[in-house]
Amino acid sequence: xxxxxxxxxxxxxxxAELAITCSGDAAVPVRMELTRPDVAxxxxxxxxxxxxxxxxxxxxxxQFRSGSSSSSVSAQVFPGKGDPNTVYRxxxxxxxxxxxxxxxxxxxxxxxxxxxxxxCPSCYDQPLPYFQPSRSSNLPCFSSACQxxxxxxxxxxxxxxxxxxxxxxxxxxxxxxxxxxLVADTFRxxxxxxNVTFGCGLYNQGLFTFNATGTGxxxxxxGPLSLPSxxxxxxxxxxxxxxxxxxxxxxxxxxxxxxxSNSAHGLQTTPLIQSPTNPTYYYLPLKGITVGSxxxxxxxxxxxxxxxxxxxxxxxxxxxxTMLPPHVYRHVRDAFVSQVKLHKTTDDDGLGLxxxxxxxxxxxxxMPRLVFHFEGATLDLPRENYLIDYEEKGRREIxxxxxxxxxxMTIIGNYQQQNMxxxxxLAGNKLSFVPARCDRV
Numbered sequence: 001x002x003x004x005x006x007x008x009x010x011x012x013x014x015x016a017e018l019a020i021t022c023s024g025d026a027a028v029p030v031r032m033e034l035t036r037p038d039v040a041x042x043x044x045x046x047x048x049x050x051x052x053x054x055x056x057x058x059x060x061x062x063q064f065r066s067g068s069s070s071s072s073v074s075a076q077v078f079p080g081k082g083d084p085n086t087v088y089r090x091x092x093x094x095x096x097x098x099x100x101x102x103x104x105x106x107x108x109x110x111x112x113x114x115x116x117x118x119x120c121p122s123c124y125d126q127p128l129p130y131f132q133p134s135r136s137s138n139l140p141c142f143s144s145a146c147q148x149x150x151x152x153x154x155x156x157x158x159x160x161x162x163x164x165x166x167x168x169x170x171x172x173x174x175x176x177x178x179x180x181x182l183v184a185d186t187f188r189x190x191x192x193x194x195n196v197t198f199g200c201g202l203y204n205q206g207l208f209t210f211n212a213t214g215t216g217x218x219x220x221x222x223g224p225l226s227l228p229s230x231x232x233x234x235x236x237x238x239x240x241x242x243x244x245x246x247x248x249x250x251x252x253x254x255x256x257x258x259x260x261s262n263s264a265h266g267l268q269t270t271p272l273i274q275s276p277t278n279p280t281y282y283y284l285p286l287k288g289i290t291v292g293s294x295x296x297x298x299x300x301x302x303x304x305x306x307x308x309x310x311x312x313x314x315x316x317x318x319x320x321x322t323m324l325p326p327h328v329y330r331h332v333r334d335a336f337v338s339q340v341k342l343h344k345t346t347d348d349d350g351l352g353l354x355x356x357x358x359x360x361x362x363x364x365x366x367m368p369r370l371v372f373h374f375e376g377a378t379l380d381l382p383r384e385n386y387l388i389d390y391e392e393k394g395r396r397e398i399x400x401x402x403x404x405x406x407x408x409m410t411i412i413g414n415y416q417q418q419n420m421x422x423x424x425x426l427a428g429n430k431l432s433f434v435p436a437r438c439d440r441v
Contacts (some may be wrong), residue, residue: 029254
């Protein structure tokens with residue numbers, strides 16, 4: 001068979017597969033795998049890892065405070081060697097012939113982009129070669145995709161961008177910036193998806209410069225430029241394997257087989273809330289929090305999304321540690337302190353993390369349960385999804401993996417999402433979750 005015939009057959013099979021997926025009744029969804037740095041091999045101590053997670057969460061929260069979902073996304077890293085080890089990356093191939101890219105999964109943004117160019121004018125170091133867009137199609141500034149960007153302009157005949165090319169700029173909540181041109185090309189994962197729009201980042205400055213793993217970001221938000229939107233899938237899901245492990249995590253584009261039949265095993269569903277001011281984010285109707293056997297005296301209105309786009313609760317793949325509004329965090333902290341019969345340790349890092357001292361050879365202490373109550377669903381977190389118990393240099397601590405935010409928004413981070421199969425039903429506007437062995441999904 002000729003190469004052209006093979007390519008056509010491969011494309012036809014993928015289109016058929018995606019068409020089935022889009023119907024919501026897919027028997028076999030498109031599957032990708034996420035990886036992240038091996039914690040054991042990173043050289044970080046548990047305390048350092050916890051500190052990086054908290055710093056990353058605070059930097060990430062800057063995105064949501066900015067109030068602009070399509071032009072303000074947070075860098076996935078912060079100053080220091082390596083990354084925070086809780087960022088999930090998907091390996092794809094882009095272009096013809098295929099070139100490898102490694103993109104950070106981000107449900108809090110829409111744009112897909114990777115660093116580009118033979119001699120990228122201002123790119124951070126990455127282990128993979130920069131993507132060469134010589135065969136990619138430049139999108140014009142009058143295209144609908146370019147118009148979907150909040151910050152874009154037209155290239156001129158005398159500019160490096162090319163006449164009438166769509167030039168984009170994303171300014172990030174933590175002062176990082178990426179600028180480049182909008183292009184389209186074939187993406188390859190479980191087949192080939194043609195004409196996917198993405199950004200070729202040529203000027204990437206700020207906190208990206210500390211990332212030595214990913215080549216860019218793949219947006220999984222609710223806007224038109226995200227990967228789920230461009231592939232027109234009605235559902236996507238992911239299942240994050242345990243932080244302390246090294247096994248890959250699955251991402252499924254399409255409805256997972258028999259997911260809803262798992263209701264007897266704890267599957268629960270809650271509505272997704274659409275925000276007119278921040279349409280990219282996945283807001284959830286959080287109603288309250290329980291610590292131990294006590295539901296905290298926090299009014300439901302505390303967690304509500306306001307008409308001007310402030311407050312609310314967002315589930316996010318790119319935030320490491322769940323961030324709580326200051327007064328909510330104090331309620332949770334005080335409840336743990338009153339119920340845990342251990343000495344509260346000094347916060348040497350000034351990050352607001354709650355830790356308790358444990359005798360080195362003592363048995364694993366009993367700790368209060370932590371429960372998030374949503375409309376129609378209850379997330380009763382397993383111990384490993386909100387506590388870290390570690391010993392370092394003769395010092396043993398158990399820490400609550402929650403951090404104090406700076407505003408009224410709650411962000412459910414990926415540490416709390418470990419070993420949960422989480423389905424985003426875009427057509428039904430709801431989110432479902434069920435405990436799972438993610439390495440077996």
